[in-house]
Amino acid sequence: MTGTKFYADVITGATLALVVMVVLGVTSLTARAAERAVSKATQQCLDCHSVKGLEKKLANGETLALHVDGAAFAKSAHNLLGCAVCHADATLENHPPVKKKIASVRENSLAMQKVCSSCHADQFKEHEGSIHAALLREGNPVAPVCTDCHNPHAAVPKASYDVASGAPCSKCHGSVFEAYAGSVHGQARKQGRVEAPVCSTCHSAHDVKAAAGGEKIKDNCHACHSGALPAHQNWLPNAALHLKTISCAACHAPGVKRRVDLRLYDSAAQKRIAEKEGVPQFEMRARAIDTEGKGLNAIALQSLLREFSRDGMEGKAILRGRLEVDSGVEAHQLADKAKAVGQCETCHRAGSDPFQRVTISIAGPDGRLVRYGAQQEVLSSATSIDSIGGFYVIGGTRIKLLDMLVALALLVGVGVPIVHLTLGWLSRRYAKKIGGREDS
Ligand code: HEC
Ligand code: HEC
Ligand code: HEC
Ligand code: HEC
Ligand code: HEC
Ligand code: HEC
Ligand code: HEC
Ligand code: HEC
Ligand code: HEC
Structure with missing residues (x-):
């Protein structure tokens, strides 16, 4: 850390810090925090607070730990600040014995984290826009505040992700x-x-968004794996379409369950339909239509779409299919390419496994999807052509009419030697190429 950068940080962040440092007589700002001993004033606080086991009983019966690891603080990026910047209300004059009323550990964290924003406005702003902060605003008792991920008394540099323990995220995930x-x-x-x-x-660390929300995560995959699309094009026809409608993990996480998620879209705006803030309709409507509680069938699905189409949107409510893994946890079980699904028949055959589980989903207010189960037949019923015509898998979803149309399109396709583009041919060619690998 250079002296100039430090000044810049503090002046833009909080002049308060500067004032405190001047008062404390911090002269050599170029010295690295890590190499500094603590100031005299800090040491006075630590005389009591570095005592292990120091704690305070709160009114609700919880105990608040009052121990601060002096050695870790001395090494941390916050050493130069001293204690008083963040604890203006705790001085040698007023405490102890003056006892501050603290309702609960959580309340204390919520109140105390506000101090961070004065110096780290960027991170604060990013965090404010995250799903974590949205949950905090809803009163979620376990959504993370700054100090769930950062120990204010041992603020460490950027590369702080702990490979062994997964901190700070593993605590909750x-x-x-x-x-x-x-x-x-x-x-x-x-x-x-x-x-x-x-x-x-x-x-991202602070601007965490709902995972199933968009294409951002996929863009990240491509940013590191820039060779991935061309590599798939070697064996997979219309690889771009496959990579768009199938989540990477559905092929790259061996042994996972897969499902088809049909997402509600506005046909004119070409955007996902989202629940209106404060008036969740989706589950209520689905439940009302799904009288037997077995999941939506093709006819029920159509009336659900009609109800959403009537909500005053530009176009019609339609469905877009996506083949994905059954749970967000499974999305992380990525294995090396030798274990990936490449057999066309895994999907392109009647009764294939991925098409046995179907959900319908809409974007909830915080971006997370709200799902409702549908019966497997919605993928194969002729009634569905209208609603899910944009998504079909030859042989897999078995909308017969569509299969025929696709076969026809393939046969009569103009300008392309498409006659050869039959599934059988491609399968054989591919099988030869990878030596008939086992599908997992
Ligand atoms: C003589 C020992 C002693 C010293 C010195 C001391 N503290 Fe404390 N501190 C305590 C005790 C004991 C409590 C618990 C008070 C209670 O039970 O309400 C406490 C509580 C706190 C709390 C929790 C909030 C509260 O007020 O209960 C903070 C924050 C704190 N001290 C910060 C500091 C800072 C900053 C300094 C230096 C300016 C400091 N302390 C110096 C003993 C000390
Ligand atoms: C960068 C700001 C910052 C600095 C510097 C800092 N603290 Fe804290 N401290 C906090 C925050 C934030 C919490 C609340 C943590 C949580 O969420 O549980 C806290 C918690 C505490 C507590 C537990 C009681 C409470 O109010 O949560 C004590 C005691 C305490 N600090 C003492 C100290 C002492 C002593 C020093 C100096 C050696 C110090 N702090 C330096 C921000 C700071
Ligand atoms: C969900 C966990 C989490 C929460 C909540 C969180 N952070 Fe972070 N923060 C991280 C991680 C992880 C990093 C490491 C940087 C990275 O991986 O990009 C980081 C890095 C930082 C850095 C170093 C500079 C940087 O951007 O890399 C600062 C400063 C920071 N956080 C401040 C804050 C403040 C202030 C808050 C509260 C408004 C906060 N953080 C909330 C996880 C979190
Ligand atoms: C008075 C200003 C101030 C306050 C308040 C403050 N910080 Fe800092 N923080 C700094 C400075 C200065 C640094 C070291 C310079 C730098 O690299 O940004 C730093 C560094 C950090 C780092 C390490 C960044 C790195 O890359 O080394 C984290 C994480 C961090 N602070 C989190 C917090 C959290 C969480 C809070 C609230 C509890 C908080 N800070 C409150 C001034 C402050
Ligand atoms: C203190 C607890 C806590 C910590 C620490 C935490 N999270 Fe979360 N996070 C939650 C809660 C609660 C939710 C909402 C429930 C859920 O989806 O699991 C959530 C939701 C999420 C979501 C959205 C999930 C979805 O359904 O789309 C993502 C992504 C996420 N967290 C990533 C992270 C990352 C990355 C970290 C570490 C940098 C982290 N979280 C640290 C509590 C935490
Ligand atoms: C239809 C199934 C399928 C989908 C969807 C899929 N992959 Fe693959 N991928 C494979 C197979 C099979 C291989 C191994 C091919 C081989 O061995 O030549 C592979 C190979 C790879 C490789 C290694 C490439 C190389 O250079 O050898 C990477 C990286 C990769 N995939 C990333 C991704 C990413 C990122 C996504 C999502 C955007 C994705 N894959 C989607 C089946 C798939
Ligand atoms: C290689 C990129 C990548 C990494 C690394 C990664 N994730 Fe994810 N994460 C994803 C993808 C992709 C999804 C699923 C998105 C979807 O549904 O399409 C996801 C989903 C999630 C969800 C939502 C789970 C649910 O139930 O829906 C959470 C929470 C989450 N990740 C947290 C984490 C945590 C914590 C870590 C680190 C231990 C982590 N992720 C590492 C890419 C990643
Ligand atoms: C920050 C860069 C980065 C991001 C982002 C990233 N990866 Fe990777 N990925 C790697 C590295 C590094 C390896 C290890 C490659 C190796 O062993 O040669 C790897 C390996 C893989 C492999 C195994 C490839 C093989 O040759 O066997 C697959 C599959 C894969 N990643 C898929 C994904 C998917 C899907 C995403 C997005 C959800 C993603 N990656 C995001 C860097 C990244
Ligand atoms: C993991 C499942 C999966 C695997 C494996 C898979 N596909 Fe597909 N395929 C799909 C899905 C889903 C679609 C429909 C995409 C849509 O309409 O949005 C599709 C569409 C197609 C289409 C129509 C493309 C177009 O342009 O409309 C062809 C042709 C095709 N696949 C051939 C193959 C061949 C050949 C293989 C093996 C080399 C293969 N697929 C492997 C799931 C798969």
């Missing part, structure tokens, strides 16, 4: 971390390959 740790990416990272992604590479 344990099963995702386990899946990630066993994946190609987690394994590469364990071997010290820093070019492999960690949680925040794909989701």
